[in-house]
Amino acid sequence: MSTTSPVTTTPTPATSAPAVDADPDAAASGFHALRVTRVEPLTDEAVAVSFAVPAVLRATFAARPGQHVTVRAELDGVDVRRTYSLCGEPGADQITVGVKAVPEGVFSRYATAGLAPGDVLQVAPPGGSFGLDVDPSRTRHVAGVVAGSGITPVLGIARAVLSAEPGSRVTLLFGNRSARDVMFAEDLFDLRDRYGARFRLLNVLSREEQESELLSGRLDRDRLLGIAGALVDVPDVDDWFLCGPLEMVTTARDTLVDDLGVDRSRVHVELFHAEPVARRPRPATAAATTTAEVTLNGRRSSVEVDGEQETVLDAVLRVRADAPYACRGGVCGTCRARVVDGEVEMDVNYALEPDELARGLRLMCQSRPTTATLRVEFV
Ligand SMILES: Cc1cc2nc3c(=O)[nH]c(=O)nc-3n(C[C@H](O)[C@H](O)[C@H](O)COP(=O)(O)OP(=O)(O)OC[C@H]3O[C@@H](n4cnc5c(N)ncnc54)[C@H](O)[C@@H]3O)c2cc1C
Ligand code: FES
Structure with a gap:
């Protein structure tokens, strides 16, 4: 099926069948x-x-x-x-x-x-660590810069902030090709009806002319700078939430931080996908094999890891079918674990924030040990 194939599933009212947990x-x-x-x-x-x-x-x-x-x-x-x-x-x-x-x-x-x-x-x-905790006593301005399916987590954030924090506002820059491609359009209009001026939606369309030239085109650096200058009070925004294709998210983050002076710690990023990249060469001093001790779901296991051939996750899955993972591409963060002894090198990391790295967290699907022994705890 191509991306233009029609959806054939019909909307159906919620069934009364109970949820199950049969397996x-x-x-x-x-x-x-x-x-x-x-x-x-x-x-x-x-x-x-x-x-x-x-x-x-x-x-x-x-x-x-x-x-x-x-x-x-x-x-x-x-x-x-x-x-x-x-x-x-x-x-x-x-x-x-x-x-x-x-x-x-x-x-x-x-x-x-x-x-x-x-x-x-x-x-x-x-x-996942993307998102926020709502606090009804807070009065803040939250902004999202999203494209395509990147709307999903930020819609969840917007709903939560608007419903639980009566003093807070949300501004959303939402990029799509055309109005037909806008996911959750009705939900977004509902939010606008329900919350009025507290919710500001700026639809940016790349293949459809809009009344405002500023909102017609791709969400690139120039457009973000234009929109920020004319339509968004950047210093008033407390936190920015970015989600979409790698290029859009990286450009938006760099524009906010480098051009508009937003503190990096206030820019939160979620990626859905990144194309695989070539593996990083291992340091010459890296141990050929590693004995890894892994704590997972309260149980300890030991496994040999050949860091040249496999990641810690590959090895752990040989002995523990319950090891958590999803994308295996360094994007989702599901395989995160804390390295408590020994060292690993990650090929890529799109999921962990600097503070998480500082706390010893690493992505096991991207980690190759460099020491002869290793101790990790899945979190
Ligand atoms: C933290 C996180 C949250 C996510 N949330 C959502 C969400 O809310 N909604 C949503 O639709 N998706 C979301 N995704 C993406 C989702 O997990 C899948 O990657 C996506 O649905 C594609 O899966 P697939 O099995 O159809 O494609 P695959 O069979 O895995 O891949 C098919 C081809 O498409 C490419 N590809 C895979 N994913 C993408 C992508 N996202 N964009 C462009 N090309 C891709 C692959 O490289 C491959 O060439 C999220 C991903 C992450 C890591
Ligand atoms: S499984 Fe997704 S980052 Fe490791």
Whole structure:
């Protein structure tokens, strides 16, 4: 299916069927069987998928606004795990994700064309450090710069801030090709109706002329500078949340920090995907093999890691099927663990913030040990 294939799933009212947790093995590895209650077309190539969360799992699936879940399914005999950001109303008895089909995408094409209410998928509880904690006593201005499906976590953040912090405001710069591609358009208009001047939505369209020239084109450096100068009071914004393709996110972050003087610690970034890059060469002094001791789910295991051939995650999965992972590309952060003894080098890191690195966290899917012994604790 190409990205332009129509979504064939019909929107269906939530079923009364209970959520399930039928697979004890899946639950032991951190996944829970959740029943799909609704698959709603958002655009020609995107759907919102809602899952019922049974009362017994409510606390487990309680999320910080901006967090994501990992969804797992067996498709054509292959165990597929993908990460999707939560975008629904806070505190609801269901969770909702927005999935946009990517060309040749295994899971996204299944979700947009084959998934239906009543289906059951394995879902791991929310994770990730992107987002914020709401505080009703706060009066702040939160801004988002997002493109395409990057709207999902920032919609969750906007909903939470607007509903829980009566004194706070949200400004959202949302880039898309055309109005037809805007995911969650109705939800965004609803927010505008409900919260009036507290919610400002600036739709930027790259392939459709708009009344304002400033809002017609790609969300590149010049456009961001133009919009910031004319439409957004940059010093008034407390926190910026960026999500979208790598190039857009990097450009927006650099523009905010280098050109507009925003403190780097106030710019928060979530990436959905990065193309694989060549492996970094290992230092000549790196140990050939490493004995790694791993603590995971309260249990300790030991495994030999050949740092030339494999990552710590590759090795751990030989002895511990419950090791957490999703993208295996350094993007989602699901495989994070704390290195408590020994050293590793990561090939890439798109998920961990500087403060997390300073606390010893590393991505195990990207980590190759350089010491003869290693001790890590999954968090
Ligand atoms: C933290 C996090 C949150 C995410 N939240 C969302 C979300 O809310 N909504 C959403 O739709 N997606 C989200 N994603 C992306 C999602 O996890 C999948 O990567 C995406 O749906 C593609 O999966 P697939 O199985 O269809 O594609 P695959 O079969 O894995 O890949 C098919 C091809 O598409 C390329 N590709 C993979 N992902 C992307 C992408 N995102 N953009 C462009 N090309 C890609 C691959 O390199 C490959 O060439 C998120 C990812 C992360 C890490
Ligand atoms: S599995 Fe996604 S960062 Fe390691």
